[in-house]
Amino acid sequence: MNLFISNSNIKYFFIFGGTFFSLLLLHSLLMARLQHFPITYQNQSQENQIKLESFSQRQENCQWIVMGSSLTALLEESFFPQDSHVCNMAMGGHSAFEGLSMLNGASVFKSHLIVEMNVVKDLDQQFVHDFKNSLAYKAGATLPQLLNQNQPITLLMKYLRGKYPPAEKNVTPEQFQTFFQVHQTESSSFSSAEEDHLRELLKKMREQLQSMQKQHTDSQDLQIYLLWMPMHPGLENTVAFQKRKQLAQEVFPEQEWNWLQFPEGSWETTDGMHLTPQSAKVFASQLLKAAL
Amino acid sequence: MFNLILNIPFMLFNSWPYFFLLLSTFFIYYASAFRSLQISTLIVASFIFYAYSNPWLLTLLIFSIALNCIVSYYITRSGPTQAKFWAVLGVVVNLAVLAFFKYTPLIADSLSENWRHSDGLGHFLTQIPLPIGISFFTFQGISLTIDVFKERTGPVKSLKILSFHDHLLKTAFFKAFFPQLIAGPIVKAHDFYPQIKPKYFSDIRWKKSIELLIFGYFLKVVLADNLKEQTFWISYPYFQTLSSVDLIVMLVGYSCQIFADFCGYSLIALGSAELFGYELIRNFNWPYISRSFSEFWTRWHISLSSFLKEYLYIPLGGNRKGPLRTYFNLFIVMFLGGLWHGAAWSYAVWGTAHGVLLILERLVSGKLNQIFSWVPETLRQAFQISFVLCCVTFIWLLFRLPHFHEAKLYVLSIFSHWHIPMGKSRILLNAIYCTPVFAMHAYVLMKERWGFQLADKWKWSLYAVMFYCILTNSGNSSEFIYFQF
Numbered sequence: 099m100n101l102f103i104s105n106s107n108i109k110y111f112f113i114f115g116g117t118f119f120s121l122l123l124l125h126s127l128l129m130a131r132l133q134h135f136p137i138t139y140q141n142q143s144q145e146n147q148i149k150l151e152s153f154s155q156r157q158e159n160c161q162w163i164v165m166g167s168s169l170t171a172l173l174e175e176s177f178f179p180q181d182s183h184v185c186n187m188a189m190g191g192h193s194a195f196e197g198l199s200m201l202n203g204a205s206v207f208k209s210h211l212i213v214e215m216n217v218v219k220d221l222d223q224q225f226v227h228d229f230k231n232s233l234a235y236k237a238g239a240t241l242p243q244l245l246n247q248n249q250p251i252t253l254l255m256k257y258l259r260g261k262y263p264p265a266e267k268n269v270t271p272e273q274f275q276t277f278f279q280v281h282q283t284e285s286s287s288f289s290s291a292e293e294d295h296l297r298e299l300l301k302k303m304r305e306q307l308q309s310m311q312k313q314h315t316d317s318q319d320l321q322i323y324l325l326w327m328p329m330h331p332g333l334e335n336t337v338a339f340q341k342r343k344q345l346a347q348e349v350f351p352e353q354e355w356n357w358l359q360f361p362e363g364s365w366e367t368t369d370g371m372h373l374t375p376q377s378a379k380v381f382a383s384q385l386l387k388a389a390l
Numbered sequence: 391m392f393n394l395i396l397n398i399p400f401m402l403f404n405s406w407p408y409f410f411l412l413l414s415t416f417f418i419y420y421a422s423a424f425r426s427l428q429i430s431t432l433i434v435a436s437f438i439f440y441a442y443s444n445p446w447l448l449t450l451l452i453f454s455i456a457l458n459c460i461v462s463y464y465i466t467r468s469g470p471t472q473a474k475f476w477a478v479l480g481v482v483v484n485l486a487v488l489a490f491f492k493y494t495p496l497i498a499d500s501l502s503e504n505w506r507h508s509d510g511l512g513h514f515l516t517q518i519p520l521p522i523g524i525s526f527f528t529f530q531g532i533s534l535t536i537d538v539f540k541e542r543t544g545p546v547k548s549l550k551i552l553s554f555h556d557h558l559l560k561t562a563f564f565k566a567f568f569p570q571l572i573a574g575p576i577v578k579a580h581d582f583y584p585q586i587k588p589k590y591f592s593d594i595r596w597k598k599s600i601e602l603l604i605f606g607y608f609l610k611v612v613l614a615d616n617l618k619e620q621t622f623w624i625s626y627p628y629f630q631t632l633s634s635v636d637l638i639v640m641l642v643g644y645s646c647q648i649f650a651d652f653c654g655y656s657l658i659a660l661g662s663a664e665l666f667g668y669e670l671i672r673n674f675n676w677p678y679i680s681r682s683f684s685e686f687w688t689r690w691h692i693s694l695s696s697f698l699k700e701y702l703y704i705p706l707g708g709n710r711k712g713p714l715r716t717y718f719n720l721f722i723v724m725f726l727g728g729l730w731h732g733a734a735w736s737y738a739v740w741g742t743a744h745g746v747l748l749i750l751e752r753l754v755s756g757k758l759n760q761i762f763s764w765v766p767e768t769l770r771q772a773f774q775i776s777f778v779l780c781c782v783t784f785i786w787l788l789f790r791l792p793h794f795h796e797a798k799l800y801v802l803s804i805f806s807h808w809h810i811p812m813g814k815s816r817i818l819l820n821a822i823y824c825t826p827v828f829a830m831h832a833y834v835l836m837k838e839r840w841g842f843q844l845a846d847k848w849k850w851s852l853y854a855v856m857f858y859c860i861l862t863n864s865g866n867s868s869e870f871i872y873f874q875f
Contacts, residue, residue: 106595117854125862140819141619143866151748185676220579231406249863251822255815264815273631280627 108219125243135260137247145171147187147246149311150229153177153185153237160185162386164196166214169327172373177382184386188214195299197219198306210321212388213307215346216329216339216371218299266375269368275370278332285306285338293341300349323356323389329372330380358388400522400572401442403658404611404867411435411568416441416665420591427694429563432666436566440523450487451566452519456821457483458531459561460553462538463581466551473542480535488528491520496733523572524728527565529697534561536701541580541757543622548580560586567668569659573652575673575693578700582668589667591867599664601853606657608826609650614825615865617647617823620816624787633810634819637803643820645783646827649678652691671696676834677780678827680756681774684745698723717752721745736792743785777836 137152139145142363153160161183164170168190178184187197199221201211229235238245246252311320326343333339350357365381366374373381401408413436418424424431441448461480465473538549551557564582565571621644623629629637656673663670677689687695703723709716721742728741762770791797836842844852 110846113847114851114854114857117851118858121855121858125858140616142624143619147866233861249857251635251819251863254822255819257873258818259815267811270810277626291531 099345119124122243125248125250128250129248132253132256132260135256137241138252138256138259139247140252140255142168142190142245144249144252146192146196146225147229147232147234149187151234151245151247153187154199154235155239156185161182162200162210162212163197164188164212164214165194165210166325166327167191167217167219168218169195169372170214170325172375172376172378173382173385177379178386179383183388192193192218192222192225194218195219196226196302197239198310199226201310210323211307211310212323212325212385212389213303214325214327215350216327218296218303218342218346220299223291226344269374273368274367278330279287280368281333285333286334288338288341292338293345296342296345296351299346304349307344321356321389323358325358325360325385326349327373328365329362330367333370356389358385360385360388400865401439403655403662404607404864407442408439411439412662412665419589419666425588426591429586432558432568433562433566434720436563436568436571436741439568440566440571447521448490450524451527453486454487454527454531455562455565458534458565459558461536462549462561463532463551463557464535464553465535465538465542470542470671473539477535477539484528484531484535491524492733493729495520496735520733526576527571528573529576529694530531530579532701533697534564534683537579548584550583553721567663569662570670573655573659574691575656575659576697577670577693578697580745585668593667599661602657602661602664604853604856604860606654606659606661606672607860609654609657611654611867612856612863613823613826614633614647614651614654616863616868617643617650617820617865619865620820620823622789622817623646624800625791626791628800629800632807632816633804633812634804634807635812636810637800637807639817639820641783643824645678645779645786646824647787649674650784650827676831678779678831679775679776679835679838681771683744683751683778683781686778687744687748695726698727702726711753717749720752724748731789732792734792736788736794736797739794740788743788749783770853776863806839 101333133381137148139148162178162185164173164184164186168188170188173185173186174187175184175186185201188194189196192214195218207222213220234244234246311322313320324346324348328334329339347357362380363377363380363384366377368374401411415431419431436450437451440451446639458480461476461483465480468476492732510772530637534549538551541547541549560583563586564577570577615854621640623632624640624644632640653674658670660670662868671693673691675689675692677686680686680689697764703719706719706722707715708719722745724741724745725738726741728744729738730735731740765773787797787800791800833842833844
């Protein structure tokens with residue numbers, strides 16, 4: 099049997115093992131050194147993963163949980179009042195279903211749930227499945243080096259962004275127009291098949307939310323708030339978004355569900371849909387007041 | 391479309407089901423009780439691998455196995471005329487099946503809009519799904535048919551067909567062997583069949599297998615999967631708001647991504663096959679250090695270019711029938727090679743572009759070498775490598791943006807977006823994940839040119855670094871780019 103039973107192979111085995119454990123040590127030191135730097139991410143996909151990981155670790159401390167798409171993902175937790183304990187589970191490229199799928203298994207919490215209704219998509223089962231089967235999820239609690247937020251390159255970005263904070267980028271009128279026109283074109287129609295599909299999704303969401311409310315009535319009331327994020331009137335008044343809002347209000351009537359009246363103000367967007375960082379900060383600071 | 395029926399993705403090499411399949415197959419394969427059933431064990435594992443997301447796909451694979459087995463068997467049992475008939479039939483039916491699934495939607499899509507959107511045949515033809523791996527196992531079937539036909543009259547007999555049952559098992563194994571089933575390398579029958587014999591645990595080349603697997607997974611899950619997130623912004627319309635520097639860097643990033651993705655997959659396939667005692671053809675030989683386009687095609691997707699050379703270019707006459715015929719042959723081979731990659735005209739254009747470059751190279755390289763003979767060799771080679779890399783990188787755009795107007799817009803944006811501020815994070819991350827690709831190429835260049843060789847102890851340190859990165863710095867799992875072909 100030739101399974102590495104030779105002096106040279108044993109030597110290489112020790113070189114391999116020695117290097118591996120040295121890296122583990124170095125990685126741990128780096129994590130400790132950078133723990134006070136704000137969490138960062140390399141890309142949107144990793145941002146979503148980090149949100150899920152982070153929530154798994156601190157779900158019991160979340161008093162407010164925000165769920166939705168990239169529209170609400172822009173409401174960074176640091177924008178909310180410090181003592182409000184907000185956990186933002188909104189994820190770019192997804193909708194509230196992914197956040198809800200993580201909550202379904204969660205223990206009872208004294209929480210307020212804010213659910214964005216602008217973008218409602220099918221649950222990305224593959225995304226949730228991949229996350230729950232990832233090494234990071236399964237072993238991250240024991241070995242934090244495996245967590246996405248602690249990836250070596252992510253730590254490097256964490257250091258660089260902490261040391262050299264990036265300047266806030268302003269969207270040029272050109273950039274705004276480019277994406278605004280795309281969104282406008284995409285939202286100019288809404289077929290009956292899309293309408294039926296969205297209605298089904300909204301009903302599914304309603305069932306999940308009602309089921310969660312039932313689970314919590316014995317201990318604590320779970321407060322659920324529905325949110326329609328402000329958008330540019332040019333998009334708000336398109337066929338698709340008008341229809342989406344109408345369907346959302348039909349499936350979640352105001353008499354039975356808490357619809358948040360978003361704070362008054364002129365909200366600037368980068369593309370008609372996504373708030374600018376400045377607007378997101380102001381919006382977040384006022385959102386909880388609107389709920390309470 | 392098929393995989394949506396069960397909503398289960400295909401079994402990726404970097405997934406728990408694959409690890410479970412590999413390990414369980416490995417233990418059964420080498421158990422002494424199952425030694426006589428080694429081939430059957432691998433066939434069953436391969437069927438499980440292929441049918442994981444959609445069992446219906448197996449019907450096509452089994453049909454392909456049966457077709458090629460019957461055709462190749464009767465080639466050996468028939469007289470010369472009938473053998474030729476069987477060989478032609480085999481090749482034609484293989485190509486017809488491939489063409490039906492792969493190119494019918496493309497052709498149907500090119501016809502009138504009314505016909506396409508009407509219920510019935512028009513709509514059906516535009517919706518035909520592309521079974522995963524069909525391009526690869528079909529080509530392997532063609533290889534088997536032609537090799538058996540050639541060996542009828544040739545001196546070498548590497549494909550001994552003893553009985554129909556024995557041949558059926560070997561054919562099923564050859565075509566379905568799971569490491570190379572879905573995305574190659576395209577294995578030739580005369581290379582693979584002589585390896586089919588009992589394998590023993592003591593003969594496993596552990597060092598080679600582990601090296602291949604670590605390297606493959608590093609390229610795929612660390613480099614390719616992370617680069618995929620950075621090159622996402624090449625998509626329309628996102629690139630329209632990015633700076634020229636971002637656009638160029640992302641294109642280079644995509645070039646590294648496609649190499650890391652495909653080469654990584656191939657290395658994992660080779661490493662997995664080694665565990666079972668089989669040596670597959672190496673598919674990449676560091677293509678981005680090529681000094682010419684013809685050299686590029688001896689280093690990139692070697693199994694495909696070797697297949698096209700042996701079964702298409704040489705039968706067409708190769709370079710033996712004068713320069714004009716040679717250029718024609720090159721053009722046809724590259725055009726078809728491009729079209730093999732995908733059922734979209736952009737792939738045909740991609741292949742044609744390479745064909746044109748190969749022809750131009752033949753026309754002018756001799757003269758250019760004369761004109762620039764005064765330039766030091768090292769500088770000349772550096773220029774050649776850079777030139778080939780730039781051209782190849784540029785043409786990859788057609789893979790990433792298959793719609794011509796988007797690709798054209800991207801190129802125009804490169805020239806007109808200099809005033810837009812750079813995205814420093816995006817550029818930095820692209821650079822970080824491209825660096826290992828270029829570093830590896832540079833190492834191989836030094837090794838080939840100056841005989842520079844890294845000591846084994848450093849190699850094993852590097853493998854440890856790669857292994858650590860696989861565990862701690864993997865990107866979001868995604869399908870291999872070449873799955874779509």
